[in-house]
Amino acid sequence: xxxxxxxxxxxxxxxxxxxxxxxxxxxxxxxxxxxxxxxxxxxxxxxxxxxxxxxxxxxxxxxxxxxxxxxxxxxxxxxxxxxxxxxxxxxxxxxxxxxxxxxxxxxxxxxxxxxxxxxxxxxxxxxxxxxxxxxx
Amino acid sequence: xxxxxxxxxxxxxxxxxxxxxxxxxxxxxxxxxxxxxxxxxxxxxxxxxxxxxxxxxxxxxxxxxxxxxxxxxxxxxxxxxxxxxxxxxxxxxxxxxxxxxxxxxxxxxxxxxxxxxxxxxxxxxxxxxxxxxxxx
DNA sequence: ATCGGTGCAAAGGTTTTGCAGGCGG
DNA sequence: CCGCCTGCAAAACCTTTGCACCGAT
Numbered sequence: 001x002x003x004x005x006x007x008x009x010x011x012x013x014x015x016x017x018x019x020x021x022x023x024x025x026x027x028x029x030x031x032x033x034x035x036x037x038x039x040x041x042x043x044x045x046x047x048x049x050x051x052x053x054x055x056x057x058x059x060x061x062x063x064x065x066x067x068x069x070x071x072x073x074x075x076x077x078x079x080x081x082x083x084x085x086x087x088x089x090x091x092x093x094x095x096x097x098x099x100x101x102x103x104x105x106x107x108x109x110x111x112x113x114x115x116x117x118x119x120x121x122x123x124x125x126x127x128x129x130x131x132x133x134x135x136x
Numbered sequence: 137x138x139x140x141x142x143x144x145x146x147x148x149x150x151x152x153x154x155x156x157x158x159x160x161x162x163x164x165x166x167x168x169x170x171x172x173x174x175x176x177x178x179x180x181x182x183x184x185x186x187x188x189x190x191x192x193x194x195x196x197x198x199x200x201x202x203x204x205x206x207x208x209x210x211x212x213x214x215x216x217x218x219x220x221x222x223x224x225x226x227x228x229x230x231x232x233x234x235x236x237x238x239x240x241x242x243x244x245x246x247x248x249x250x251x252x253x254x255x256x257x258x259x260x261x262x263x264x265x266x267x268x269x270x271x272x
Numbered sequence: 273a274t275c276g277g278t279g280c281a282a283a284g285g286t287t288t289t290g291c292a293g294g295c296g297g
Numbered sequence: 298c299c300g301c302c303t304g305c306a307a308a309a310c311c312t313t314t315g316c317a318c319c320g321a322t
Contacts, residue, residue, distance in 0.1 A: 010321050012277060031312080046279045051312065053277090069203035069257070071287080072311060085251055094251065099244055101237055105260075108235055115221055115230065117262040121205070124241075126253040146296050146301060167287080182304045187287060189302095207312080208286060 009056055017041050018053045022063060023077040028084065028093040030072050068093060068123055085124040089131035096124060142196040153177050154189045158199060159213040164220065164229040166208050204229060204259055221260040225267035232260060 009015075021037050022029070029037070035050045054075055058065040066074040068086045074093060076084075081098040102120040109117050127135075145151075157173050158165070165173070171186045190211055194201040200212040204222045210229060212220075217234040238256040245253050263271075 008276070010276060012321070014278070044279075046281095048280080048313075049278055055313095067203065067205040085253065087251075088254065096245070096251070097248070099241065101240055104237055105235065105258075109232070109260075112233070114265045115223075115232070115262055116268060117221065117260045118224065119261045121257075121259050121261065122241075123257050124245075124253045125255045125257065126251055129250045132252060144301075148296065148302060150303070168285095180304075182306095184288080184305080185303060188289095191288095 009060065014038075014042060014045050014049050015053045015056070017045075018050055019057060019062060019077065022054075022075055026078070026095065028066060028074040028076050030074055032072075034075065066093070066123075083122055083124060085126050085128065087128040087131055088125055089127055089135075092128055094128050142192065145192055145196065150174075150178060150181050150185050151189045151192070153181075154186055155193060155198060155213065158190075158211055162214070162231065164202060164210040164212050166210055168208075170211065202229070202259075219258055219260060221262050221264065223264040223267055224261055225263055225271075228264055228266075230264050 017038050018034065021041070022034060025037075027033075031051050031054055032047065034054070035045070035047045038045055038050060054063065054065070057063045058075070061079070062077070064076040064079065066076055066084060068074065068084060070086070078095065083096040083098065084093050085096045086093050102122065105120050106117055109115070153174050154170065157177070158170060161173075163169075167187050167190055168183065170190070171181070171183045174181055174186060190199065190201070193199045194211070197215070198213070200215065202210040202212055202220060204210065204220060206222070214231070219232040219234065220229050221232045222229050238258065241256050242253055245251070
C-alpha cells in the first residue's frame with residue numbers, strides 16, 4: 001500500500017491481490033466482478049472478504065467507492081481527479097477528464113452561509129465513444 | 137397528473153394518494169417512509185404498490201428518484217431545478233438553490249467529442265443549517 | 273503470541289415480481 | 298368489459314455480519 005493512514009491494517013495475500021487486480025483494470029468493477037477476477041488467483045477467497053477489503057481500502061484512501069445510481073457500488077483504483085460517465089447504451093462506466101468546476105460550487109455556496117458543503121458528488125449519464133460509432 | 141406523457145396509466149386512488157403525500161413534504165422520503173405516511177389514508181395499500189407507483193411516476197416525469205449513495209432511493213415531487221445536500225450530521229436531505237453550472241460541463245465536454253453527455257448528476261455532502269448551529 | 277483477517281453461511285435491507293382477483297376509464 | 302393495477306408473499310439482489318479458525322507482524 002502507498003497510503004499508511006490505516007496503521008493497524010495488515011497486508012494479507014487477499015488484500016494485496018484485491019488491490020493488484022483492481023489496479024489492473026479501468027472497467028470500474030463491482031465487488032462481485034472483482035471477486036470473479038481475484039478468484040482466478042485465489043480460488044478459496046470469499047465474496048465477503050472482497051467486500052471487507054474493498055471497504056478497508058476505500059477507508060484508507062487506496063481506492064474509490066463509486067455509486068452511480070445502479071443499485072450496486074463500483075470500485076476504482078485510479079486516485080487522480082476525474083469524473084465518471086455511465087453509458088446508457090452499453091452500461092460501461094468510463095473515465096472522463098477532470099474540469100475544476102467543483103470549486104465554483106463550493107465558492108458560490110460558501111457565500112450563502114446557511115449550510116456547509118464538504119464534498120461535491122458529480123457524475124454523468126451519456127453515450128460512450130464506441131456506442132456513438134455504432135449509432136453512426 | 138400534470139404530465140400526460142404516460143398515456144396508458146390510470147389514476148387509481150393509490151397512485152393519487154402517493155403523489156399527493158409526496159407533494160406535501162420536502163423531506164425527500166424513501167419508499168418505505170412514504171409508505172408509512174400513505175398508509176394512514178389507505179391502510180390496506182402495500183409497499184409493493186408504493187414502489188410500483190413511484191417507479192411509474194418518475195418515468196412519467198411527475199417525481200424525481202434520488203440516489204444519494206445511501207443504499208436506498210429517495211423521492212421528490214419538486215420538479216423545479218435544484219440540488220440536494222445530505223447532512224452528514226443528522227442524515228436529512230435538504231434542497232439547495234440551483235446554480236446553472238451544469239451547462240459549463242456540457243459545453244466544455246461537447247468540444248471533446250469522444251463521448252456525449254445526456255445528463256449531469258450532482259449532489260452534495262455537508263452540514264445543514266440546524267446542525268451548524270448546534271455545533272456553534 | 274496477539275489480534276486482525278479469513279471462509280462460510282446466514283441474515284439484513286431494499287427493491288422487484290408472480291399470481292389471482294379488483295377496478296378505472 | 299378490457300387490461301392495467303392491486304395486495305400478498307416470495308424471491309431477487311447487494312451487502313453485512315457472527316463465528317471459529319488462521320496467519321501476518
